[in-house]
Amino acid sequence: MSETATTTENESASASLDSRITRSDAGETPAVPEAAQPTAEKKEDDLSSAQGDGASPSLNGSGLQEPEYDVDVKLSDLQADPNNPLYSIKSFEELNISPEILKGIYQMNFRKPSKIQERALPLLLRDPPANLIGQSQSGTGKTAAFTLNMLTRVDTSTREPQALVLAPSRELARQILGVVQSMGQFVPGLEVVAAIPDPSRRGQKYEGQIVVGTPGTVMDMIRKRLLNASKMKVLVLDEADNMLDQQGLGDQCKRVKMYVQSDV
Numbered sequence: 264m265s266e267t268a269t270t271t272e273n274e275s276a277s278a279s280l281d282s283r284i285t286r287s288d289a290g291e292t293p294a295v296p297e298a299a300q301p302t303a304e305k306k307e308d309d310l311s312s313a314q315g316d317g318a319s320p321s322l323n324g325s326g327l328q329e330p331e332y333d334v335d336v337k338l339s340d341l342q343a344d345p346n347n348p349l350y351s352i353k354s355f356e357e358l359n360i361s362p363e364i365l366k367g368i369y370q371m372n373f374r375k376p377s378k379i380q381e382r383a384l385p386l387l388l389r390d391p392p393a394n395l396i397g398q399s400q401s402g403t404g405k406t407a408a409f410t411l412n413m414l415t416r417v418d419t420s421t422r423e424p425q426a427l428v429l430a431p432s433r434e435l436a437r438q439i440l441g442v443v444q445s446m447g448q449f450v451p452g453l454e455v456v457a458a459i460p461d462p463s464r465r466g467q468k469y470e471g472q473i474v475v476g477t478p479g480t481v482m483d484m485i486r487k488r489l490l491n492a493s494k495m496k497v498l499v500l501d502e503a504d505n506m507l508d509q510q511g512l513g514d515q516c517k518r519v520k521m522y523v524q525s526d527v
Contacts, residue, residue: 370445377404397409424492425494454470460477
């Protein structure tokens with residue numbers, strides 16, 4: 264008796280639930296309100312309003328517009344601009360250097376600047392002076408580039424050292440010394456001195472506008488007050504990567520830098 268009553272109650276509840284559900288016929292698509300079907304025109308209107316700047320026309324509002332410009336900037340244009348860091352030269356006359364230095368350049372059979380000189384010389388000779396790291400293969404004119412810079416910076420009316428070149432070996436220091444002397448041979452009053460181990464110069468002061476030497480000897484001469492580094496305008500590290508990699512030479516170069524003016 265109890266099982267039958269339970270079954271009857273379940274059937275009655277199921278019939279009541281079915282009467283509340285409305286089923287759509289098979290294959291019939293549910294109706295979608297017209298508001299949910301955006302038209303192409305409405306999409307374009309929404310897009311145009313979204314691209315506005317947010318201000319109404321009365322407030323001088325305007326839509327975003329993509330300007331189209333044809334920009335044609337050539338490397339040669341940048342290199343021809345004296346105010347551009349990429350400025351380069353095609354002749355030594357463009358540097359406006361003194362005739363004496365120019366004569367020394369041509370005496371060394373330089374006819375036109377090399378690639379490293381085209382780019383480095385305008386940067387080296389500009390005012391105010393700035394630091395420069397030059398990297399190029401051997402024999403491309405790096406020594407001539409920093410020599411030309413030193414010759415234009417020194418004041419030959421005084422014998423005080425004003426430019427210092429540090430080289431990792433005395434052989435290289437002698438080579439640099441020869442280049443400076445050759446390029447500056449027509450500059451009146453120019454003195455170039457080598458600061459390398461030399462028993463014949465023991466106790467003598469190093470006087471000359473340009474000093475070329477090895478880090479150890481230069482450091483020793485400064486400590487003994489035989490070389491005045493307080494008037495230095497230019498400091499050159501030739502083969503700097505090799506010197507700074509060697510612990511002894513690198514430390515000596517850093518100590519020498521401490522003795523020259525902070526703005527050098």
